[in-house]
Every structure is written in structure tokens, then in C-alpha cells.
Amino acid sequence: MTHGGGGAIYPLLILLLVSLPVTLIWLFYGQGNARKRRAIGFSQIAIFAIAIILFFSGVSYLHNIGFIAGFIVLIAMLLTPVVFKNSV
Template sequence: MTHGGGGALYLLLILILVSIPVTLIWLFHGQGNARKRRAIGFSQIAIFAIAIILFFSGVSYLQNIGFVAGFIVLIAMLITPVVFKNRV
């Protein structure tokens, strides 16, 4: 990653610090069907883990894919509890 992309890491760090607790709280203490909540939440966490592995790989193309996938998954993790608030 170049120095120009280093500033975007702060945004990724802030998204991690906000979205992981929100998702875990929704996962274990949310309303609705617990099985569906856990399937959605754990799949999001697994996809995020794959994105982090790609991000720290040595190939720059895979780093870019992991970086973009990390942003997308973290934003989806923030939106999911709101979207599925009363439906799951």
C-alpha cells in the first residue's frame, strides 16, 4: 500500500471499531429469530476475516480487493441491524 492510501486506513479502523460491536450486540441480544441473526452475523464476520487476510497479502492486486471488500462488509455490518430490525 502506498503512502496515499495510508489515510484511508484510519477510516477502516474507525469502521472496525464501530461495526464489530454493533454487529455482535445485534447478533446476541437482538430481537427475532436467533438462528437467522447468527447466520447473517457470522457470515459477515467470516467475509470480513477473508478481506483482512487478502488485505495483508503480499500481492498489491489482492490488497486492493481486500481493502474494498473490507469497506463494503463493514458498511454492510453497520446497516444490517437497522434493515433486519423487525424482520429476522
């Protein structure tokens, strides 16, 4: 990572600190079918873990893909409890 892109990781970390607790609270204390909630939540966490592995790879293209995928997954993790509030 260059010095110019070094500051781009801070929004990713802030989004992680906000979205992970929201998703985990929804996973374990949300309303609706617990099996479906856990399937959705743990699959999002697994996809985020894969994105982090790609983000810390040495290949430039995989680094960019992991960074963008991390942002998308974290935003989805933040919005999932709102979208599936009463339907799951």
C-alpha cells in the first residue's frame, strides 16, 4: 500500500467497528427465524473474512478487489438488520 492509499483503510475500520456489532446483535437477539438470521449473518462475516484475506495479499489487483469487496460487505452488514427487520 502506498502512502497515498494508507488513509483509505480508516473508513474501512470505522465501518467495521459500527457494522460488526450491529450484525452480531441482530444475529443473536433479532426477531424472526433464527436459522435464517444465522445463515445470512455468518455468510456475510465469512465473505468479509475472504475480502480481508484478499486485501492483505501482495497482488495489487487482489488488494483492490478485497478493499472494494470489504466496503460493500460492511455496508450490506450494516443494512441487513434494517432490510430483514420483520421478514426473516
